[in-house]
């Protein structure tokens with residue numbers, strides 16, 4: 001089950017050019033290409049004649065020519081040529097998807113293209129602020145349902161077991177977790193007062209000594225993880241304090257695009273309030289993220305198979321509270337959308 005009337009990352013903008021690129025979102029095959037005017041076109045990747053993927057054809061003058069008998073479609077999915085026929089057959093049309101580009105990504109609206117709403121795109125504050133630094137980010141295919149990744153991103157507990165090498169030294173933390181549930185997502189968070197910054201973050205923090213540290217694990221509808229790590233000088237953190245000028249903030253943005261029920265395309269980048277020009281920092285943070293996400297991938301693919309083929313019941317633990325709230329929220333949104341579509 002998927003929410004359709006929302007934006008999903010389909011590709012990095014840099015990877016979509018004047019060529020046909022096949023992809024798959026929410027169980028639907030889609031062909032992407034960039035038009036001469038720079039806009040991205042996204043069409044159902046199937047010719048209405050014999051369903052040859054259009055991505056196996058050719059791109060000519062912004063139009064897609066089917067590689068079997070030449071039916072030709074414009075960027076709106078309208079058939080504009082049928083070389084074997086006297087007339088273009090009625091019904092020769094493929095589905096068009098609304099696309100937009102922002103934050104280095106091509107996003108597709110998976111509901112009806114006419115209903116696409118750019119104002120519903122996730123907001124990334126400070127994205128254009130030159131004082132903030134960004135990692136190049138990355139992507140990987142994970143052979144699991146996308147909700148196992150949102151579960152994982154709302155679960156700070158797994159770090160002590162899964163990320164033994166990437167976040168080495170991570171200890172199981174006993175500081176209590178709070179859960180906030182809003183209309184658009186769920187956040188699991190805690191402040192840890194007067195602690196040493198972990199090795200991964202220590203070189204990035206601009207003050208010496210102990211810190212007050214906030215872990216903020218947030219998942220937003222439909223499947224966007226926003227993980228904030230905040231380090232204030234000890235005595236300056238906590239829910240009621242405004243940010244001290246030396247506070248270090250790193251935000252991990254995670255975008256999960258369901259390919260189908262068993263596969264997910266996972267995209268991410270990190271955004272920090274320091275060292276905008278420091279390529280070495282960006283690179284080492286990115287390396288750390290890759291390592292960590294590979295550790296998650298190994299576990300989540302095995303979890304997906306374990307749950308799919310289970311022969312005995314499974315149980316939930318207290319640590320699942322945030323993840324379960326998010327699943328419930330998303331399910332309610334999907335059901336409301338489907339009910340509205342049926343009405």
Ligand code: FES
Pocket residue numbers: 047048049050051052066067068069070071
């Ligand atoms: S399959 Fe595309 S024109 Fe025949």
Ligand SMILES: [Fe+2]
Pocket residue numbers: 152158159162163292296
């Ligand atoms: Fe993880």
